Amino acid sequence: MRPSFRCLKAMERIYLRRNSTSFIGIGRMGHEMAFNLFSKQLANDAQAHFVVCDAVPESSRAFAEKFLAHYPQAKLAIAATPEEATLASQTIITMLPSSPHVKSVYTQGIIPVLRKLPPAQTTGTLCIDSTTLDVSVAKEVAAGVIATRAEMVDAPVSGGVTGAKAGTLSFLVGGTKESFKRSESILALMGRRIIHCGASGSGLGAKICNNLILGVQQIAVGEAMLLGQRLGLDPGVLAGVINSSTGGCWASSVNNPVPSALEGYSPPCERDYEGGFATMLMLKDMRLATGVAKQRKSAVPLGEAAEEIYSRVVREQPELGEKDFSSGLNTSSRALAAFLVPPDGESLVSHLRIVDKFSVAPPTTYIGTEFPKVLANPIVEYKQANLTVPAAVASSFIPPEGKVPYDYVFDFTGEIRHDRSEMIQINTTLNVARLIALEAAKLKVKAYVRNQQPFYDTGSSSKSQHTEKEDIKPADTLGIWWHETLRVLAAIDGLNLVILRTGFVYGPYTEYGIRESSFLLIAASYLPFRTAVTSGITVGSVYGFLKKPMKSMWSPGKNPNNTINVIDVAAASWACAEWIAPIGRLEANILAGEEIIFHNDKKKTKEIEGIPSHDQKVVAPLFNLTDDSKSTLLSVGEAITSYFGTTFEFFNFFENATLKLTGDHVEEINEHHVGGWTEMITTSIPPIPNTPLSAYMDSYALAKHVVAFNNTKIKEIVGYQLKRPLFDHETIKEVIDKWKEEGNWPNLQA
Numbered sequence: 001m002r003p004s005f006r007c008l009k010a011m012e013r014i015y016l017r018r019n020s021t022s023f024i025g026i027g028r029m030g031h032e033m034a035f036n037l038f039s040k041q042l043a044n045d046a047q048a049h050f051v052v053c054d055a056v057p058e059s060s061r062a063f064a065e066k067f068l069a070h071y072p073q074a075k076l077a078i079a080a081t082p083e084e085a086t087l088a089s090q091t092i093i094t095m096l097p098s099s100p101h102v103k104s105v106y107t108q109g110i111i112p113v114l115r116k117l118p119p120a121q122t123t124g125t126l127c128i129d130s131t132t133l134d135v136s137v138a139k140e141v142a143a144g145v146i147a148t149r150a151e152m153v154d155a156p157v158s159g160g161v162t163g164a165k166a167g168t169l170s171f172l173v174g175g176t177k178e179s180f181k182r183s184e185s186i187l188a189l190m191g192r193r194i195i196h197c198g199a200s201g202s203g204l205g206a207k208i209c210n211n212l213i214l215g216v217q218q219i220a221v222g223e224a225m226l227l228g229q230r231l232g233l234d235p236g237v238l239a240g241v242i243n244s245s246t247g248g249c250w251a252s253s254v255n256n257p258v259p260s261a262l263e264g265y266s267p268p269c270e271r272d273y274e275g276g277f278a279t280m281l282m283l284k285d286m287r288l289a290t291g292v293a294k295q296r297k298s299a300v301p302l303g304e305a306a307e308e309i310y311s312r313v314v315r316e317q318p319e320l321g322e323k324d325f326s327s328g329l330n331t332s333s334r335a336l337a338a339f340l341v342p343p344d345g346e347s348l349v350s351h352l353r354i355v356d357k358f359s360v361a362p363p364t365t366y367i368g369t370e371f372p373k374v375l376a377n378p379i380v381e382y383k384q385a386n387l388t389v390p391a392a393v394a395s396s397f398i399p400p401e402g403k404v405p406y407d408y409v410f411d412f413t414g415e416i417r418h419d420r421s422e423m424i425q426i427n428t429t430l431n432v433a434r435l436i437a438l439e440a441a442k443l444k445v446k447a448y449v450r451n452q453q454p455f456y457d458t459g460s461s462s463k464s465q466h467t468e469k470e471d472i473k474p475a476d477t478l479g480i481w482w483h484e485t486l487r488v489l490a491a492i493d494g495l496n497l498v499i500l501r502t503g504f505v506y507g508p509y510t511e512y513g514i515r516e517s518s519f520l521l522i523a524a525s526y527l528p529f530r531t532a533v534t535s536g537i538t539v540g541s542v543y544g545f546l547k548k549p550m551k552s553m554w555s556p557g558k559n560p561n562n563t564i565n566v567i568d569v570a571a572a573s574w575a576c577a578e579w580i581a582p583i584g585r586l587e588a589n590i591l592a593g594e595e596i597i598f599h600n601d602k603k604k605t606k607e608i609e610g611i612p613s614h615d616q617k618v619v620a621p622l623f624n625l626t627d628d629s630k631s632t633l634l635s636v637g638e639a640i641t642s643y644f645g646t647t648f649e650f651f652n653f654f655e656n657a658t659l660k661l662t663g664d665h666v667e668e669i670n671e672h673h674v675g676g677w678t679e680m681i682t683t684s685i686p687p688i689p690n691t692p693l694s695a696y697m698d699s700y701a702l703a704k705h706v707v708a709f710n711n712t713k714i715k716e717i718v719g720y721q722l723k724r725p726l727f728d729h730e731t732i733k734e735v736i737d738k739w740k741e742e743g744n745w746p747n748l749q750a
Helices: 005-018 028-044 057-070 082-088 099-116 119-123 135-147 160-166 177-187 202-230 235-243 279-295 301-316 331-340 371-376 390-396 422-442 476-490 532-546 566-580 584-592 633-643 653-662 665-683 712-718 729-742
Strands: 020-024 049-053 075-078 091-094 126-129 151-154 169-174 191-198 351-356 380-384 408-411 447-452 497-502 504-506 519-523 550-552 563-565 593-595 619-625 648-650
Touching (some): 005 020, 020 028, 020 082, 028 049, 028 057, 028 091, 028 160, 028 665, 049 082, 057 665, 082 099, 091 099, 099 126, 099 135, 126 177, 135 151, 135 202, 151 202, 160 169, 169 177, 169 202, 177 191, 191 202, 202 279, 202 301, 279 301, 331 351, 331 371, 371 380, 390 422, 408 422, 408 566, 422 447, 422 476, 447 476, 476 497, 476 619, 497 566, 497 584, 504 532, 504 566, 532 633, 532 729, 550 633, 563 566, 566 584, 566 712, 584 593, 584 712, 633 729
Parallel strands (some): 020 091, 049 075, 091 126, 126 151, 169 191, 351 380, 351 519, 408 447, 408 519, 447 497, 497 619, 550 648
Antiparallel strands (some): 151 169, 593 619
16 A cells, blocks of 8 residues: 555655754854754754744844855755744754743743654654753753653853854753763764753753852952052962962953953953953853752852842943953974974984973863874973963973983064054063073073064065065064064073074974984963964865865065975074074174164163163074075965965955955955865864864954065075975975874865
8 A cells, every 4th residue: 555645744744853953042152053063963964954943033044044155955944933943853952041031932832842743753852952041940841841751951051152153162961861862962063071960950050050159259359359459469470379379260360350460361351351251141140040049048148249249230330241240382383392302213302391381281272193292202391381470481491300401492482463462462472582581591501592473564565585684674563572572682691592583384293303412491382373374275275175266355466475384493493503502692693693673662661671772782693584485475375276276366456345345354254264164174074173273364364464584594604404495285285184194184085
């Protein structure tokens, strides 16, 4: 007997519902969570179906348009009501503003539909609620869902919009063990840590308890920092004491409410308290905590006091309600470490100490797969330290028992993020380098090599590359303070300084060296993993994947973008140390000394310790380090895009004007970059959702940068020979092959 048409349609609906996920609540958090979830589910199952629903229909439409633009093949529908979303999907996720919204959506929408569904479909349904709400409401709703024989977990999140977008949220889950196991694989597509806290309501209970602590701590930290300032303490010094003592906590070490207290970080206080956890939301969480405490007859006097403080802030200063409630090991240093102590070869040194602000066990920054092999070598010692503190710098120079003092220091410190304030630039670039250099001079270190980033503008109409003798203007606040740091170092008596001024650095780690005994210290901090060329390679791969030309906003003029491989940064650093060690600073100045010209506000020389007078002549050995490609914006773009099988072009006048007039060109451009890259890493075989590589380019990366350095001097005086003389397909392949070995580059072939 053949099945009827009605029977076939019923079977089709059952199949589609089983293979469908509905997401209700497409706000800022829900939008990013759903995008991550759906894209990864689609990568695992091309037949997956998706449904979105929001009280504001425009939110659902905007999400659908964006998602389908990235994944045209996706099967995505918009539900007008929670009832429609429940009928359409066996997995239902809700991310709503607060308790009343959750109660309404479930009791008036989801639960009534579950009661009417056939038993087989109801028992297969899983509801996940990620709203932070009242525990009693969560339990009431869960009981109603479970009474229909469906399953439910509460899974509030930690990590904010940034974590939602990056897929790094933490989920605190309440529900049965069976429901947790079923939800875990789904939540893992949106986060990194999935913790089962117990029965229904336990996830919310855990989050409320955590936020109760946080709310009280933030007030205590604010009071202590204010008291410290009135006692005459420097905020940075006080924060350093707290964070290395028993008062240390997230509210002080990450979210410190006082500007300039955290060198190397940019908490909301550095941005007028924007971009953090809104005071209104903290007030909501404190009310949840005190409310549930009263129900359970658990005294929380500090919580109640904190709630009143936040309430008074919002009541008396409503504008603060939306403000924050507080109202890296870099590529070059890792390459140098691998150069000195190759994972598979003889070491150049008898002992190597690496000093950095980051932890490597467990790692708190990207360190790749080769660097841990270097750290495993018994002659290598890793020391985590806050180099803004003089005592920490001094202790970094004390060798282990039985080891002689350090001969060489390689300084890779400095803040390279362009959006940091002048005070942060001074504290984390100039002051850190000065402290290290003073200690090195006091201990008569034989060689101090300072790595200088290319924060200069040599002029887009350059007909030739600039030599070390020419006066080149630093670019912006970032460049001014990096350049001023050179003057400070050059003025330190007894410092055997060599300045290595690089082009735009790119490349993997290095593995070469010659046997020779020596000792050194690497001080490396504040530099992130990605570089401009790294991002360019990633973005170029996206356009190759999309089969579209990669376009530049800048005209095809000279626009020099001189490059240098990280392998050469490592090898040249060593060569410079070997060059100055036997001859000393005086002879080095005669052979290679250049005046470091003043390019700052004259008032700063009196305000900031260590800065030489504006009319004081300071001289130091200075070498440019670039490859022989004489790269330009055009040549770099063409090399990258041709490697990925596409072309490099320029926007025409009207396109360029339109982009710049909108003011949203950064986000508009990144929509293509990030969307394409997300598709690449999720459709990779296997998927690589946690790669440190990114196709996002901020306004600084998209801006025009012009650097043209002549590399003749280092070849003639130091005798250095480039290891990677050209930026071409071969060196691009070397970089990508290294990322592939690490599992950080997508494999798009079956």
